[in-house]
Amino acid sequence: MGEFSAEGAAFMASNTKTNPKVGLFVTCLVDLYRPSVGFAAIKLLEDAGCTVEVPDAQTCCGQPAFNSGDLPDTRAIARQVIDAFEGFDYVVAPSGSCAGMIHEHYPALFADEPETAQRAQHLSKRTHELVSFLVDVMGVEGVDAKLDGSVTYHDSCSGLRELGVKAQPRKLLSTVKGLSLTELPSAEICCGFGGTFCIKYPDISDKMVTDKVTDVAATGAATLLAGDLGCLLNMAGKIKRLGHTTKVRHVAEVLADMADQPGIGDGKA
Amino acid sequence: MDSTSKNFKANSRRALDDSTLQRALGNIKTGFQEKRRQVTSELPEFEALRDQGRDIKNHVLANLDFYLERFEEKVVENGGVVHWCRTPEEARKTILDIAKTRNAQTVTKGKSMVAEEIGLNDYLEENGIEPVETDLGEYIIQLRHEPPSHIIAPAIHVTREQIAEDFRKHHTDLDPERRLETPQDFTDEARAKLRDRYFAADVGVTGANFLIAETGSTVIVTNEGNGDMTQLLGKCHVVIASLEKIVPTLEDASTILRLLARSATGQEMSVYTTFSTGPRRAKDLDGPEEFHVVLLDNGRSAMLGTEFQDMLRCIRCAACMNHCPVYAAVGGHAYGWVYPGPMGAVLTPSLIGVEEAGHLPNASTFCGRCESVCPMRIPLPKMMRHYRTREFERDLGSPRVKSALKLWAGLATRPKLYRFATGIVMRVLGALGGKAGKFKSLPLAGGWTKVRDMPAPQGKTFHQLYAEKKRVA
Amino acid sequence: MSSARDQILGSIRKSLGREALAGEDAAKLHEKLARPPRNLIPDRTDLDHDGQVGLFKDKLVAAACSVSEVSGMDQVPKALSEWLGRENLAARVIQSPALAADLDWSDTPTLEVKTGMSDGTDETSITPIFAGVAETGTLMLQSDASLPTSLNFLPENHVVIVRENQIVGPLEDAWARLRTARAAESGETMPRTVNLITGPSRTGDIEQKIQMGAHGPRRLHVILVRD
Structure with missing residues (x-):
């Protein structure tokens, strides 16, 4: 696959900061649960100089099937994603987990189909998580946003360990006016979501998320941010169940200055 | 040694309820994790x-x-x-x-x-x-x-x-x-x-x-x-x-x-x-x-030459279990055999069979922390996933989970039908839960709402709203 | 029926999809065993000898050893006697037979000195080492007719004599010295035992709190001879 990496590198160099065409992979959870994150992503990408399109034939990245060992369905879904996102300079998702799925796992799915494997490889190389894309590829140094108060940040596992998303959200958050970040001591420890894990092993998941939101409360931060809706729904669900007052938001909402709607799990005022 | 790996769920419930054990497990973070971080940084x-x-x-x-x-x-x-x-x-x-x-x-x-x-x-x-x-x-x-x-x-x-x-x-x-x-x-x-x-x-x-x-x-x-x-x-x-x-x-x-x-x-x-x-x-x-x-x-x-060969690189340092949030929650006995934690979740089914130890590779969030600290770079989550694939192929998992996944995959590969179905469901959920912002319980989501609320969706899906916006524009 | 040995080797070869290695493939591996190549060695020992001695001392202390320095072997009995006094330990020691010719105890008449192996009742032993590894403050000791291993483990307190020229940088340099020394002496690479010792015995088995003196020595004292 040598020619791909060479091509990919040349491509990145020529397109950096020059109005690239970006396909937004909305992700199923954002689509269904929190469309505002999708619109925040579009705003951030457009502000950074990208032309954003949202291909219609997208649904899910296939992780539920993949992590349950269902390879035939995973391949069917992956094929659809590969088709839908052909022809974009970059594919960006407001999720480290879904971007990680495409980036890390798609190519190996098609070990027996060289042609699809090549296309998967091609897609893999240009797929990014939103915030790291803004900083690492588009060179964004700051955002025009304001949020009065203290926040803490949870590093979602796939983004952190598969894609190296760690410094980028902190860098952009530091430019939000009025915002102060209190680090979460257990920021790199899983919240207990794990896709189907939280349904299959609810007792263990509960222990993990309880520890997590206890740590969150101990920071005293008014708002909890993260870059993945799965983790956010899990943590928000526990925070609300325990009656804590911490607001929960996707980091993109804050960076795009679109944090005016209720937090995750909060009612309409 | 006889295995109780089949009872992983009951074992872990017992472990979670054991306050003495929970106190003992609390020492892992300050002990092993912090010391490893310090010494590797040097x-x-x-x-x-x-x-x-x-x-x-x-x-x-x-x-x-x-x-x-x-x-x-x-x-x-x-x-x-x-x-x-x-x-x-x-x-x-x-x-x-x-x-x-x-x-x-x-x-x-x-x-x-x-x-x-x-x-x-x-x-x-x-x-x-x-x-x-x-x-x-x-x-x-x-x-x-x-x-x-x-x-x-x-x-x-x-x-x-x-x-x-x-x-x-x-x-x-x-x-x-x-x-x-x-x-x-x-x-x-x-x-x-x-x-x-x-x-x-x-x-x-x-x-x-x-x-x-x-x-x-x-x-x-x-x-x-x-x-x-x-x-x-x-x-x-x-x-x-x-x-x-x-x-x-x-x-x-x-x-x-x-x-x-x-x-x-x-x-x-x-x-x-x-x-x-x-x-x-x-x-x-x-x-x-x-x-x-x-x-x-x-x-x-017999593990040589298979997708589990990498597991034989293990040097038994225990870094994987020392950094595993599941191990930290339930301790080693819940795993039911000799080797606990992530390395056990791969080695145990390899040595005593996936029929006996099928829970172990499933009881992971794939957070990847084990692989990130493994000195021999063993791709532990990947191998756990291989076991899930075997289990799926041999139909050993829960039939309810399997049919739910099939339904999801069926929808996910038909974008038009998916839009239609999810559009209706989310609107209903958004309308029902919008005021409170959450559900205390939901049909078919007992595993979730038993321990946490289900945040309500905002209402219309992204794709509905995006299509509406485009029409206006 | 073939033996378990043949079945296991057969099973390995079947899994690897090949026959037993032969010809050039085998020759390459034989060569690796005959002349072991070095892997990556951390930079930290990349120092002149004085630097390595300094690193060795720092690492000994980090491993919870105590260190005293003397200018010659003739100073060792006095240094030992002083250390025993400082630690409030009985003025009794068992020395490794290998030291008998090197140490003159006549200047420390109050010190009771035995020579031989330990029966488990000795409080303090004194032994030489083969090499000191600066990289980690590790002592390399070997067993021999005049070097009983029991002295390294049974007494409550273990005192070792390290001569400055025994200090090497990385562990690999200690192996190199051992190979050279043994090739000259007996031809086989390894004695019955090589002990790499880094600090006194300890355990973390009680609630992960480190406690010294689990089974082996509670104290490990190094007398560094700068001659």
């Missing part, structure tokens, strides 16, 4: 050494037969014996036979996970020989008749109050009013108790962290010195080790030693790294008269 070459460690083991596995034969030649040259054993039964029997030829009454033991794997202690006892564990942690759990709950800290689940109770119960010759509070109290008492046992033992059994093909040496790495007393003071030293422990040379062992203690306890080196090569030489003043190596296969040769 060695700039650590990541490059991980690459080399991986490469050394890959090279060994590709040439395993060659190195095992060279190892045997060298052991024999040095006056020792190698016993090849396919199964736990063969290994147990071999060790019993050695003990019998020495008319052994007691066998002292250094810590060995392979000895646990073959159920050696119970077998020796059944045959009238008393096994005496000498590692402090192993000694404690032997008094408690428990299996280890961690591969390098076998008694990590036990609090000092419990140990005090066990010591008073078993050390009845000592003053019942004596103080048993500080770590030193326990350590001193065990030290004194075990001293005589070393001298009285006819046979000393240890495990091995490495077998060295170049020299025919076996290597143990300990902090207490018990493994050394075990082999030094018994008349006969028996090493039990699985095939994949072999490394080619002293240089290769040195490279992996730089990874082992740092990953395990956060030390640069463990206190004692001991290379044993044959029985005592003609003019030596001490050392065992006999030297035996019991080499166990137990399914490992």
Whole structure:
């Protein structure tokens, strides 16, 4: 696959900061649960100089099937994603987990189909998580946003360990006016979501998320941010169940200055 | 050892309800994790050494037969014996036979996970020989008749109050009013108790962290010195080790030693790294008269060449379990067999079958922390996923989960139908839950809402709103 | 029926999809065992000898050893005697037979000195080492007719004599010295035992709190001879 990496590198160099065409992979959870994150992503990408399109034939990245060992369905879904996102300079998702799925796992799915494997490889190389894309590829140094108060940040596992998303959200958050970040001591420890894990092993998941939101409360931060809706729904669900007052938001909402709607799990005022 | 891995869910429920255990597990974070972080940050070459460690083991596995034969030649040259054993039964029997030829009454033991794997202690006892564990942690759990709950800290689940109770119960010759509070109290008492046992033992059994093909040496790495007393003071030293422990040379062992203690306890080196090569030489003043190596296969040769081969790189440092949030929640006993945590979630189904241990590779969030700290770069989550794939293909998982997944996949591959169906569902959920912002319970989502609320969706889906916007524009 | 040995080797070869290695493939591996190549060695020992001695001392202390320095072997008995006094230990020691010719105890008449192997009752032993590894403050000791291993483990206190020229940088340099020394002496690479010792015995088995003196020595004292 040598020619791909060479091509990919040349491509990145020529397109950096020059109005690239970006396909937004909305992700199923954002689509269904929190469309505002999708619109925040579009705003951030457009502000950074990208032309954003949202291909219609997208649904899910296939992780539920993949992590349950269902390879035939995973391949069917992956094929659809590969088709839908052909022809974009970059594919960006407001999720480290879904971007990680495409980036890390798609190519190996098609070990027996060289042609699809090549296309998967091609897609893999240009797929990014939103915030790291803004900083690492588009060179964004700051955002025009304001949020009065203290926040803490949870590093979602796939983004952190598969894609190296760690410094980028902190860098952009530091430019939000009025915002102060209190680090979460257990920021790199899983919240207990794990896709189907939280349904299959609810007792263990509960222990993990309880520890997590206890740590969150101990920071005293008014708002909890993260870059993945799965983790956010899990943590928000526990925070609300325990009656804590911490607001929960996707980091993109804050960076795009679109944090005016209720937090995750909060009612309409 | 018999497995209760099938009962993983019930085991873990019990562990979560056990407040003493939960308190004991709380020590992991400040202990192992922080020390590893500190010591690895002081060695700039650590990541490059991980690459080399991986490469050394890959090279060994590709040439395993060659190195095992060279190892045997060298052991024999040095006056020792190698016993090849396919199964736990063969290994147990071999060790019993050695003990019998020495008319052994007691066998002292250094810590060995392979000895646990073959159920050696119970077998020796059944045959009238008393096994005496000498590692402090192993000694404690032997008094408690428990299996280890961690591969390098076998008694990590036990609090000092419990140990005090066990010591008073078993050390009845000592003053019942004596103080048993500080770590030193326990350590001193065990030290004194075990001293005589070393001298009285006819046979000393240890495990091995490495077998060295170049020299025919076996290597143990300990902090207490018990493994050394075990082999030094018994008349006969028996090493039990699985095939994949072999490394080619002293240089290769040195490279992996730089990874082992740092990953395990956060030390640069463990206190004692001991290379044993044959029985005592003609003019030596001490050392065992006999030297035996019991080499166990137990399914490992069949793992070669499969998607699970990488697991054979494992050096049993326990970094994976020390950093695993699932292990931290339920401890080692919940896993139900010898090897807990992420390495156990892969090795256990490999050794005793996915039918028995199917829960273990499923009980992971794939957070990837285990792989990120594994000194041998074993892709643990990937291998757990391989087991899920096997399970799925053989239809061993829950039928309810499977049909729900099928329904989802069916929708996900039909974008139009997906939009239509999810559009309706989300609108309904948004309308019902919008005011409160959450649901306390929801049909079909009991696993979720049992322990947490379900945040309500915002209402319309992104794709609906996006289409509306585009129309307006 | 073939032996367990043949079956295991056969199973390995079947899994690897090949026969036993032969010809050039085997020759390459034999060569690796005959002349082991070095892997990556951390930069930290890349120092001149004085630097390595300094690193060795720092690492000994980090491993919870105590260190005293003397200018010659003739100073060792006095240094030992002083250390025993400082630690409030009995003025009794058992020395390794290998030291008998090197140490003159006549200047420390109050010190009771035995020579031989330990029966477990000795409080303090004194032994030489084969090499000191600066990289980690590790002592390399070997067993021999005049070097009983029991002295390294049974006494409560272990005192070792390290001569400055025994200090090497990385562990690999200690192996190189051992190979050279043994090739000259006996031809086999390894004695019955090589002990790498890094600090006094300890355990973390009681609630992960580190406690010294689990089974082996509680104290490990190094007398560094700068001659």
